[in-house]
Amino acid sequence: MAKIFFPKFLLLSLTTFIFITTKTHSFIKPISPTNLGLHKPQKLSHLRFFFHDIIGGKNQTAVRVAASPTTEKSPTGFGAVVMMDDPLTEEPESDSKIVGRAQGIYASASQTEVGFLMVLNFAFTTGKYNGSVLSVLGRNKVDSAVREMPIVGGSGLFRFASGYAQASTHSIIGLEAIVEYNVYVFHY
Ligand SMILES: *[C@@H]1O[C@H](CO)[C@@H](O)[C@H](O)[C@H]1NC(C)=O
Numbered sequence: 714m715a716k717i718f719f720p721k722f723l724l725l726s727l728t729t730f731i732f733i734t735t736k737t738h739s740f741i742k743p744i745s746p747t748n749l750g751l752h753k754p755q756k757l758s759h760l761r762f763f764f765h766d767i768i769g770g771k772n773q774t775a776v777r778v779a780a781s782p783t784t785e786k787s788p789t790g791f792g793a794v795v796m797m798d799d800p801l802t803e804e805p806e807s808d809s810k811i812v813g814r815a816q817g818i819y820a821s822a823s824q825t826e827v828g829f830l831m832v833l834n835f836a837f838t839t840g841k842y843n844g845s846v847l848s849v850l851g852r853n854k855v856d857s858a859v860r861e862m863p864i865v866g867g868s869g870l871f872r873f874a875s876g877y878a879q880a881s882t883h884s885i886i887g888l889e890a891i892v893e894y895n896v897y898v899f900h901y
């Protein structure tokens with residue numbers, strides 16, 4: 714008797730469990746892409762701008778906020794974490810029109826080469842892109858001619874964005890590195 718009763722009891726508990734689970738997940742429901750205007754085909758855009766990273770002086774834009782006790786001894790500065798708020802300009806010159814800012818973190822993540830973990834937002838401030846953001850999460854081996862980093866998402870006009878950014882150093886003048894970015898993104 715007990716042998717028969719036990720599985721029945723289990724089945725009942727399982728049914729109750731599934732029922733409760735379905736109920737508590739009512740915060741999620743499928744909707745149609747048209748609800749968000751996502752029925753239109755995606756656009757592919759190419760953005761080109763120049764990133765100015767200034768690590769010291771009067772107009773410093775990037776500050777080291779953390780390091781490991783071993784960072785100074787490491788040939789790659791392994792463990793250093795830098796917070797940036799770098800202007801993005803239309804042309805390489807520092808007085809060229811600012812189109813946005815690169816705000817985020819780069820951190821020395823390799824013990825064998827200068828390879829940064831890049832976690833940042835390109836926050837645009839111009840025209841119809843004012844307030845829209847592209848988010849980058851990638852690896853930047855700074856001595857490579859071209860470094861590619863994924864665009865993992867965006868907001869505003871860049872909702873559902875995906876693509877990649879290619880960075881190549883334009884020049885290094887004193888404490889300022891000027892980097893050309895070519896970004897290719899799908900978005901709606
Ligand atoms: C800092 O920025 C101002 C305004 O862009 C510029 O005039 C000045 O030359 C810069 N100073 C340095 C040390 O780069």
Ligand SMILES: *[C@@H]1O[C@H](CO)[C@@H](O)[C@H](O)[C@H]1NC(C)=O
Nearest residue numbers: 837838839840841842843844
């Ligand atoms: C961008 O948006 C901000 C906040 O809405 C506004 O203050 C600023 O004037 C705008 N800039 C441009 C260039 O439109």
